[in-house]
Amino acid sequence: MDAVIWLGSAFALLTIGLFCVTRRNMLRILLGIEIILNSGNMMFVYFASVNPGLGIVDPIGQSIVFMSIVTGGAVVSVGLALIVNAYKQFKTTDASELRRLKW
Amino acid sequence: MIPTALYYMFAPLLVVLVGVLAERMGSPKLRDGFAVLASAWGVASVWLVFNLVQASPDKILVVTLGGSPPLAACLEIDMMSVYVAFSAALLGFFANVYSYSYMEHDTRLTEYYTLLSALVIGMTGVAFAGDMFTLFIFWEMMGIASYALVSFRKETPGPIEAGFKYMVMGSVGSTILFFGAALLYGMTGTLNFAQMSSVLHGHAASPWFYLVLAILIVGFGVKSAIVPMHTWLPDAHPEAPSTISAMLSGMLIETALYALTRVTYVLFEPQMFSLVVAGLAAVTMCVANITALMQKDIKRMLAYSSIAQIGYMLVGLSTGSVFGVMALLLHVFNHSIMKGLAFLSAGSLVHSADTRNIDELKGIGRAMPITTITLFVALLGLGGVPGTGGYISKLLLFSSAIPVGYMWLAVLGVLNSAFSMGYYLMTMYKLISRPVEGVKGLHEAPMAMLLVTVVMAVLVIWTGVLPATVIEMAEAGAKALVENLGNYVGVIMR
Numbered sequence A: 001m002d003a004v005i006w007l008g009s010a011f012a013l014l015t016i017g018l019f020c021v022t023r024r025n026m027l028r029i030l031l032g033i034e035i036i037l038n039s040g041n042m043m044f045v046y047f048a049s050v051n052p053g054l055g056i057v058d059p060i061g062q063s064i065v066f067m068s069i070v071t072g073g074a075v076v077s078v079g080l081a082l083i084v085n086a087y088k089q090f091k092t093t094d095a096s097e098l099r100r101l102k103w
Numbered sequence B: 001m002i003p004t005a006l007y008y009m010f011a012p013l014l015v016v017l018v019g020v021l022a023e024r025m026g027s028p029k030l031r032d033g034f035a036v037l038a039s040a041w042g043v044a045s046v047w048l049v050f051n052l053v054q055a056s057p058d059k060i061l062v063v064t065l066g067g068s069p070p071l072a073a074c075l076e077i078d079m080m081s082v083y084v085a086f087s088a089a090l091l092g093f094f095a096n097v098y099s100y101s102y103m104e105h106d107t108r109l110t111e112y113y114t115l116l117s118a119l120v121i122g123m124t125g126v127a128f129a130g131d132m133f134t135l136f137i138f139w140e141m142m143g144i145a146s147y148a149l150v151s152f153r154k155e156t157p158g159p160i161e162a163g164f165k166y167m168v169m170g171s172v173g174s175t176i177l178f179f180g181a182a183l184l185y186g187m188t189g190t191l192n193f194a195q196m197s198s199v200l201h202g203h204a205a206s207p208w209f210y211l212v213l214a215i216l217i218v219g220f221g222v223k224s225a226i227v228p229m230h231t232w233l234p235d236a237h238p239e240a241p242s243t244i245s246a247m248l249s250g251m252l253i254e255t256a257l258y259a260l261t262r263v264t265y266v267l268f269e270p271q272m273f274s275l276v277v278a279g280l281a282a283v284t285m286c287v288a289n290i291t292a293l294m295q296k297d298i299k300r301m302l303a304y305s306s307i308a309q310i311g312y313m314l315v316g317l318s319t320g321s322v323f324g325v326m327a328l329l330l331h332v333f334n335h336s337i338m339k340g341l342a343f344l345s346a347g348s349l350v351h352s353a354d355t356r357n358i359d360e361l362k363g364i365g366r367a368m369p370i371t372t373i374t375l376f377v378a379l380l381g382l383g384g385v386p387g388t389g390g391y392i393s394k395l396l397l398f399s400s401a402i403p404v405g406y407m408w409l410a411v412l413g414v415l416n417s418a419f420s421m422g423y424y425l426m427t428m429y430k431l432i433s434r435p436v437e438g439v440k441g442l443h444e445a446p447m448a449m450l451l452v453t454v455v456m457a458v459l460v461i462w463t464g465v466l467p468a469t470v471i472e473m474a475e476a477g478a479k480a481l482v483e484n485l486g487n488y489v490g491v492i493m494r
Helices: A002-021 A026-050 A059-090 B004-009 B011-025 B029-055 B079-102 B109-128 B132-150 B157-188 B193-200 B207-224 B233-239 B242-267 B270-293 B298-319 B322-353 B369-383 B389-401 B407-432 B447-465 B468-481 B485-493
Strands: B061-065 B073-077
Touching: A002 A026, A002 B157, A026 A059, A026 B157, A059 B132, A059 B157, B004 B011, B004 B029, B011 B029, B011 B109, B029 B061, B029 B073, B029 B079, B029 B109, B073 B079, B073 B109, B073 B132, B073 B485, B079 B109, B079 B242, B079 B322, B079 B447, B079 B468, B109 B132, B109 B242, B132 B157, B132 B242, B157 B193, B157 B207, B157 B233, B193 B242, B193 B485, B207 B242, B207 B270, B233 B242, B233 B298, B242 B270, B242 B298, B242 B322, B242 B468, B242 B485, B270 B298, B270 B407, B298 B322, B298 B389, B298 B407, B322 B369, B322 B389, B322 B447, B322 B468, B369 B389, B369 B407, B369 B447, B389 B407, B389 B447, B468 B485
Parallel strands: none
Antiparallel strands: B061 B073
16 A cells, blocks of 8 residues: 555656646746656655565665755756856746747 | 776866866966876776776676675676777767867866766766666766756857756656666666666566666667657757767767666566667657758758667667677767767867858868868768778668568668768768858868867778777677676676
8 A cells, every 4th residue: 555655646746747847937847857856766765665675774775865866956056057047048937938949 | 896997087077176276377278288188098097997897707897885786886897888988988088189279269168178077977987887876876977067068158048048958858868767767676676787687587577667668768768869859969969069069979879878778688678679669760760861951050960960870779779689789889989989070070160160051161171171071081981981980880780680570670771871871962062062252261170170080080981991899899898788698697696
């Protein structure tokens, strides 16, 4: 039953994240990326706690979550820097305004 | 026990310290020179690692950090890893030498060289990774460095837009990959490739297998620009500085393809994904070649050509045989040199003429003959003309599809290859036809840029005329992946 709840919420978060990425606001797109990353984090935390081979909470499952939070932070900081620059260039945070490059 | 050669690999990152000091001392050329030396050192350190791999039992070097494999992060380096890492380091060296002149008029060069080193080290790390944990960290390192480098010239709107698009698509791809890694971890209870392989190979295929496989193909496919996920590439490559286009097109997408090959071959049986990958290969090369024909922008045309080359490489991935993977690896090396050269020499032309439109570059070959000849060598190589490296690897790729029954794929590949000559020849014709007003009075590119392009052109011809050494290395890599999979798993499980 636990598995259904945890996996179900992870897949729900994945869907929410993918939905957010298709929106027009740049900040919302960035939040969507973070939500997808967190769905993966959540699965890792759950699977680390039920790993049958060890009898303890698996440290590798938890350490990859910490590392992914760090790399996720790095991605977000690059993304925010790009959004700031895009705002300077285009005076908007609407991603659909960025249509200069097509084909 | 970590071999010293692996520490040496990270030496290029020291450019950040040297850069800050050199700027304080008011002699920024010191930093540029150091970056060139450091990247040459990077190539040498991969060579040292290669020697270590040769000396170790089964030709597989395992380096663990913090305990034994189920709990530790580990690097598992075999001939295939070294082969890909060497291609990356070599192209990184060429890009650094070229940057010495090419980036002269830009500012913030300390950041530029640091990010370029991080990009090369990230690729090397992806090639060396022995578990999902290590792979993911180096994957993000490579990704973040490339997002920042694509939008490096942030004063103009183009790079910002391309960089944002690339950042969104690339990080959605890698987060989905992370989700897939979580599922794999749930199925097997470990992140180590070898241990996952031994668990998965004992089980009958369940729907979860196919879900994970699909997630992995999508996750890696975004960075390697397989067709439904390719839309970032034609924007990002033209807008980036030419050295970065060369790095992205020449090696980043191939590193992603290497990771896909490694993970799918180690974890799954080839017949599970063979037909899907063959279909993706067919779609990728057809769509990319047809779109490339319609481009007016020379770098954009080359970017679409890269997607087409990824399609050819997927043919090798789909076969599931040593021959196919050998051809794939051979094309990875040849393409890294050829496409690197094409972007660098096109970069010289664009740098001088200040336009990327092919019609406005008409006749530039008469003003800059040597650069244009090197570009011709690269384009002929990409089209697969005999006498260049591209011919050998394409021949092997398409013939590898026949023994496994994908005759249609081989025929399609040859047709696509012939079709692609159309836009290469058109470009070549325009470059040497009657000069337009804008290109008159231009001079040959600076010495450092010229030297790099000439050396790379010689390499393209050398791999075409005397391919034995490269083929031998590629074959050793392919055997390490396909035939000696038992060793790869056994080294960890023992």
